[in-house]
Amino acid sequence: MTTNVSLNVWLITILVIGGLLAFDFFFHVRKAHEPTLREAAIWSAIYVGLAILFGVVLWVVGGHGMGVDYFQGYILEKALSVDNLFVFVVIIASFSVPRADQQKVLLFGIVFALFARAAFIFLGMAIIDNFTWAFYVFGLILIITAGRLLAPEKEGDDEANNFIIRLAKRFLRTTDHYDGDKLFTIENGRRVLTPMLLVMIAIGGTDILFALDSIPAIYGVTDNVYIVFTATAFSLMGLRQLFFLIDGLLDRLVYLKYGLAIILGFIGVKLILEAMHTNQFSWINDGKPLNVYTFDPYTSLGIIVGVLTVTVVASIVSPKGKMLSAVKSVQRHAHAYLNTAYHADESDRQLHFDKMLASETSLMKFPEDKVQAMMEETGADREVEKARALHAESTD
Template sequence: MTVPGWVWLVTVVVILGLLAFDYFFHIRKAHVPTLPEAAKWSAIYVGFAIVFGVLVWIFGGAQMGGEYFAGYITEKALSVDNLFVFLVIIASFRVPREDQQKVLLFGIVFALIARTLFILLGAALINSFSWIFYLFGIILLLTAGNLLRPEGEGDEEEANNFIVRLAKKVLPTTEHFDGDKLSTMVDGKRVLTPMLLVMVAIGGTDILFALDSIPAIYGLTQNVFIVFTATAFSLMGLRQLYFLLDGLLDRLIYLSYGLAAILGFIGVKLFLHALHENTLPFINGGEHVDVIEITTGLSLTVIIGVLVVTVIASLMSKAGKAQNAINNARRHAESYLDLTYTSDPGERERIYQLLLNEEQHILTMDRKYREKAKDVDKIREKVAAAHEAHKSYLSQ
C-alpha cells in the first residue's frame, strides 16, 4: 500500500513534536524522575504507539496493522536489551543521576537519525538487489548466536570504545562533570567534559544497534512507512523506561535467549523470503524456490509468545531472584561508598542498614544460585569495601 505524502509529513511532525516536548518539558531542568513519573510517561508513550497502530490497522488494513505491531514489539524488545549497554556506559562514566536524562534523550535522537538512514539504505538495497535478504538473514542469525554467548569480562569496557579513546587523545578533556555542560573552563582553558564523551559512546553503540534492528524489522515487512514508524515509536519513551526498569533489568536473565530466538526466527523467515524471490544464478538456476512463506500473523504470535515466556521464566527463576538481590547489595554498597558528600549520620546509617538487610536476604537463598550470579566476585569486593568504610567511620 502506498502511503500519501501528507501522511508521512504529519507522522514526522508528530514524532518531532514528541521529542521537542520531551526536551522542553522534562530535560531542560535537570532532575531525577520519580518512579510514578517514569511509569506514567512510559505508559503514555506506549499508548501513543498502540493508538497509532490501531489507526494503521483501520486505514491500512489488517496486514499492514499486523506488520506494524510485529515490528513495534520486536524493536521495543531490542531497545530494552540496548538499555543494558546504556546502563554500563552511564555507570562507567559515573554520570550524575539528575543529568542522565539528557544523555538518554541524545541517544534516542541519534538512534532515530541513524536508523532512518539505515532504513532508507535498506529500502534502496531491497529495491535494487533482492539477494540482500540473504545478507540480512545472515546478520540476524549471527546476532542471535552472539546473544547466546556467555558474557565476557569485556562487557565493562563498552564505554571505552575506539571513538571515545580517540576523542580523549585528540581533544582536551577533564575527568569531572560540570552539570550537563559539554565543555567547561579549567585553568583558563576551554576543555570538554565527560558528558560529551558519554554521548559519543552512546552514539557509537546506537550505530551498532541499528545494524541488528533494521534487518530484523525488514524481515517482518518491506513497507518503509511501517519500518520507520515502528522503529520510531519503539524509541519513544525509552528514556522513561530506563528509569522505570533501572534495577530490574538484571532480573530479566533470560531476555538474551528470548531475543536470540526471535532474531533467529526472523533470520529464517528472511532466508525463506529470499529463496522465494531468488535471482542468484547458482541457486535453482536463478529461479524462485517454492518454499513456505511465514505469515505476519504467525510472526506476531511467535514474537509475543517468546517474550511472554522469557519474562515469566525470568521473574519466576530462583537464579533471577538471586541476581536481583545481589545487584541490590551492589547498589547499596556503591551508595554508601559515595556518601562522602554528606555528614548526616542518619543517612549513612540508613544506607548501611539497607545493605545489611539485603545481605541477610541473600543468605536465605540457595548457594548455587548465589555463586552463579553475574560479577559476584566484584560485587563482594564492593560490599567488603563498604563494610570497611563503615568500620573506619565508626572508629573516628
C-alpha cells in the same frame, strides 16, 4: 516499498515525531530533575498509548496487513530497545552520571538512535531494491546476532572506555568532573570537555551498533519502509520514561536476551526462507522459486509475542532468574564503584559501595553454593573482591 503513503503523510509523521521529541526536551528534560515513579509511569503509558493508537489508525486506514506488520515491528523494536537499556545502565553507572542529569543523556541517546536507525532504514531500502541477495545477508546477520546474544559475556568489557572515548581523552581536552549538565566547562582557564559529553559519545557509539542489528530484524517483518520507520520511531518514544520506571526491575529481566536470541534467529530463518521462496539466482534451482515453507504475518506476530511473554514471565517467577538478577545487581554496583574517574565526590562512590553491600545481603536468601557458582560464572566475585580491596585502601 512505500505502499500508498504519500509525501504529505511522510511530512506529517516526521513533524509529529519531531514535535514529541521537542515537547519531551522543553517540558521534561531541559530543567534537570529526577522523575518520580508516578511521572515516569504516566508518561510511559501515554507514549505506549500513542503507539497503539497510531497502529489502530494504520490498521483502519491501511488495512489488516499494514496493521499486523506495524504491531509486529513495534513489539520487536520495543523489546530490542528495552535490551538497549541494559547497556545504557552500565554506561551511565560507569560515568557516574548524576541522577538528575540522566534524563538529558537518555534523550540524546534516543534522538541519536532515531537518526542512526533512520539512516540504516533508507540504506536497507536501497540495498533491498537493488540487490536480490539482500535478504540472505540480513538473515545471516540476524542468526549471527542471535548466537552472539547466547554467548557468555566477556569479563572486563567496559562500554565507558571504548575506542572513541580513548581517542577523545587522548587528543582532546577533557576533565573528569561534571559541571551540572554542561557539555563544556572552564578548568584552569581552559575550555574542556566534561564527562557529560563523553557519556553521550559512548551512548551514540552503542546506538550505531544496535542499529546494525535492529534494522535487518524489522525488515524481516515487513519491507514497507513507512511501517519500518514509524514502528522504530514509536518504539524509541517514551524509552527515557521507561528507564526510570523499570530501573530497579531491569536486573530481573535476566532471560530477555534468550528470548531476543530466539526471535532474531527465527526472523533470520524467516528471511532466508522468503528469499528462497522468491528465488532469482540462476545457480539455485535454475532461477526458479523453491517450494519452501514461509511464515505468514499472523503466525510471526504470535511467535514474537509468545516468546517475549514466556521469557519475561520466566525472568520474574523463576528462582534461578531471581538469583541471577541479584548477582547482576551486585556486579553492576561493584562495577560502578570501580570506575573511579567520574565520581563527583567520595559520597557518590560510597553510595555505590553501600548498594553493593545491600545487594550482597539479598543473596543470603539463596543457597550459598549456588550463589557462589553463579558469582564465579558471571565474574561478579572478582569485581566484588576488587571493590572491597579498593574500599579498604581508601578508608585506611
